[in-house]
Amino acid sequence: MKLPISLKLSIRSILKNKVQSVISILGLGIGLGCVFLLLLLYIHENSFDKFIPQKENLYRIIRGEDCNTTYPLGSTIQAEIPQVNSFFRIHQVSQVELKNANNVLLKDDNFACADSSIYKNLGIKIRNGSVPRSVNEICISSSIADKYFAKEDPINQLLKIKIGEQFCDLSVCGVYKDFPAYSSLHPNFIGHIHLMDKFSSHKRKKWGHYTSSKNNFRDWNHFDLHTYVRLTSKAKPAMVEQSLQAYKNRTSDEKIMVLDYHLQPVSDIYLHSNNLNRNFYTRKGNPSELIYFLIISSLILIIAIVNYVFLTKAKIEIRIKDLGVQKAMGASSMHIFKQVLLESNLLAIISLIPASLIVILGIPYLKETLNRTLSIDVFTLWQSYIALILVVLITGSFAGLLIGFRVSKISSVLLIKGKLVKSIKRKQWGNSFLIVHFTIFVLLIVGVISIKKQLDFAQTGSKNIDTQNIIVCELNSEELSQQFQMIDSEIRKIPGVTKVAGSSFIPPFKNFLPVNMACGDDQVRFDGLIMGKGMIDLLGLKLIDGEGLGDFHDNRNEMVFNESAAKEHNLKVGSIFNGAFLVRGIVKDFNAHSFHEKIRPMVILQQDPKKLYLLAVKTTENSHVSVQKKLNQFFKKIAPDKIVKTYSLQDQINQFYHKEEQQVKIISAFSLLAIVLSIMGLLGMVLNAIFLKRKEIGIRKINGAKTHEIIKMLNRDFLKWVAIAFIIACPIAYYVIDKWLENFAYKTELSWWVFVLAGLIAMCIALLTVSVQSWRAATRNPVESLRYE
Template structure:
């Protein structure tokens, strides 16, 4: 019996090959898209969950309040972690992690390592980063000990054993000893490192006061607590802890800290404080909804097409019932055929997933999965979904058609009734509601990304080549040499560039009331040409000038936001204000207009500029638009001659700054691709309903044609009902899409306003898509000879 069911199913599939292809491909595409999104969501949710102690690890973060501002920092002061471990029995271990950019040399091999960290000795005890060589208890205990990742060790030493060998780090050439090799840190870790230097290098040798520095906020800090301790028990005790250790200092400098704990597993997706936690839980929610929508659309499409096809088999059902087939047997046959189709679609979706996974990894910007079969549970989920869809799609024809009276069916008097029509129209309306919502979402995401890319930043980033000199003593000689090259328009030195991060400094600036007001301000060290090089505009006063000898020691330039928090209603009022900052005293000589020195996801914050030549480790080179490659080659030649020990690393500022929006761009691209797939599958569903409707109205179309109806009138007749469904879908989709996308936009400090035309454009696109889809069957039916239609009916 079962063999007979399979034979009949395959025979029916082959007889209607075109129909079967549309049905199977629609479901296969939906399953593939859903599966890839499932892999992505699972990967993002897996961040930092491979650590066995992750439930008991917390990141220590701080709020810093001054009379001027309230900062939310991703790290506490240097002294916090060791003192927490010492003074709280609930805390087993504390680890500080300092992100570093290091110049690393091994004889002639030299690299700028941007993915290096320095960490406390307990690093490998608290976290499950696997050591291939070395003792985890002592591997980074001694100053100048360093652990390399497997890939990094091979980069510097090839197949040679690196243990016991040395590397020179930083411009000063400190000699480090390699004490361990670790497995490459997994992709799904927010702590990333190719090499781990002992933090004792700093705390026990280079700067022995760091362990008692309560006003210096730099390394991230993590604590491992006892298994029965919760953050709600610890956090209330931190106020007394800070008062005991640095209460007087906080009052003296008017900088009041508050400590909080973030669960380690929440840092990547849920933290709003940064610190390499660059995931976004809202994106995960939206992608999960998209996956659900696509699978729902694919299911609806499959059910509609299966239903439309099953009506054509009503006479077959009548014949089978006449010769003795029971209702249960017929129901089992229809459900079985539907399951077979869904399993075929499942197999095709696996093949498609294998083909498209590398492209999906590239689009996501990370290896979300090394292979489709790397996770058996995901395959099982996909199979369960396809099986459920098959059963669901088969139930309607199974129980409706198998219940028809054979005499009525064989006479041609069969109909699925009003309920069936309402069901199918409801399903298509649901499909297009989802599709229109996705179209609206795509339009809004595109416009937000475009808005960030084209927003006026307040500085020039075009044709600027950035070189890292690590504050080499020879950087001035190099600067003078390249200024003479053809193709080089101008140069300037600085400690940072817009988008490249900045130092924060405790500052006191005279406010409008004439008092020195404390604030924690962003600080750029620059040279005399920095302001003109980046085309920053002055709102008041002047920029730095070599004509004033005191500018190099006693002058400061602030931005408008700094003037504002100091109480000045007009930038002119801030000129001449006294300041104290990092041991320097002087006065404000200029106020520059606010510019976006950070991502547009953040508000413009107060910042200051000072001249301090020994802290400038970047050179910004303005180059001509012609012969760029030749100009870079000439610059590299001078670099090799003057700075032979430094690796020649450079980047263009516009590309570097735009990199900040790469996550949003990738999200937008993925969203667009999946929206297109959803619309495609919806069109297949609409095609199914159009085919069914045309089949049901063959006699009506024939009569109208005999009475003189034109092709246009017939097409309009058949299309009218479907356009009504699209309009209803648009009215339902618009408020849903607005709510979801407004929530998504709330993450951005600078965002677009959702405009009415975005909804109008989505509605027009949906109508055009629906018309093109329905017109295929409508035109096909309208050109059929009416005599043939009436004869067959």
């Protein structure tokens, strides 16, 4: 098939100017790849729960700002509120222990107890079998069936799952299709709703001595599950919410009675639940983070488009006389305009090749870095293709329209004489290009360094608490807790162990533990900790007065307070607080949580050593890894039928700042791409400048100009505009990073050296890129340059 003449000319032009074309294609491809990646992420994040049949009628019930509701709520409102068509309740644990067919002890994720109506309401298909009808049956996902039963039929097979303190044989009654990657709920196992009572023992164990004896999860006072309701098609959510308020007084807790019920649309759960408490069961997105990443991708796209526009214009400048000849031979202005537009779009389409590579490599990177479910399956969504086509056409057409319109208006005489440069003010274009390029580059570099600096400060700068070289072991059964004294004694014998102590909560930890200290009608709430003897010393908490926790006595109310609590309530060692609680000691304020939170008045309670949930082991700096290995061997020996989790306290701290670490990784990746784009854009600009000054360079060389003088001449113009870009970027970067640091209660300073370092990096990159090409031009034989004229 014969190609149209315009297409032939475009292809010939691309091949003739290989270096400029390759720079244009790679530069635009990298930029488009970044934009495609984050647009795909945006589309994916906004597609959650859209697969649910009649999703507009399905809601989750929220109490105040808490996701947890009571067991009887769902069945009661279905019976009493006509607009409620159906409901389901779900209670989920993050991990369960189970034994496979070979009796090997394993851990798996996301075990849920739910009503059988969950499948119909969420549109989850049963592949074979049926839903659980009793507490002895369980339904599993297809992936779990393949994992544990391979090619066997899992129906009626037994799974040994640890529920509470013992393993239970649960019969597999059904297999359902895996929940989609864009589902907020995603359990791998679904048991009968009444199984949830047995799982509550894990929660009771953490509280140990302070566990309430009342534990009837089926009453109106226990908020342990999430409730979803499907309304009738004609129901008005506002009226249903109004009806729900009648159930507030079913609980006996006066503080909970005042909390209003409201309905959260199921399609809002993923992106709009970060402000909700106890949202444990669902995947969570972050809409502000999405906007943040879209801004970064837009900055990268601006660099790529500016690159592309400038390089396209540079290519036109090189073939300006060819266009003039075409126009002199009868080509119309519209023909020239179409030619430039076609060539621009053709280059944009070819740039999809490197863009595809960025997307293929970037999807797994984003998935792992951001802990998202993004995969290549996002291309099954029609929005992905619309976004791809629009971005390519807009980019290619923007450059073509901008340049083609101006070139087509110039007369053939001026084109043949090479007057395009003056007509479209080349120098202003180039200067603007450099300023935009390096302003964005400096912004990204300052962002990476500042965020990393704050993270290092938050992870290692905890105030008045020593978190280094501490290993935490979970005593996840009553049997292990009862053996605490023996375990303590044996672990102390391990070489490298310096201190051992038990606790229920080991700071710094994520959640707040509210402790109400009441005497009669007078009640005061503190931020709380529950520790064993020796834990205050192990963590290096500094006593201002008094002493730490001693031997446990069931009938004594002896407490240790922090200095904030002492100042607020005028506490003295030896005094009785609130008529019932002896102040045993006062410790200096310390960071019990992340640096996002201010230090609050705190009380430290003592735990019964026979009911401790956690064991902390302090090691020497050089023995940390070997001690953890020996701890794992020790627990495997004394508890072969249990999985005792051991981890570094520093790992627990690092989890506080997982979001910020994600941001550093993403910004670092985009900064690297920005460096590549800056180099490529600057390289194209330098090549164009050298081409236009080839006669001047040749004449200067003939007249005795030295190589370093020509290099200096070419470098001076470029570096001046990089310096201006740095001046523009600094106040913008300062404002943005200062706003970001407001997320932290304790933060590092915005140091001047961060900005200087970013500026030096930008200057060095520009200097190196320009100097290499300048040196090549300055050392070329001047006769070769003058031949072109």
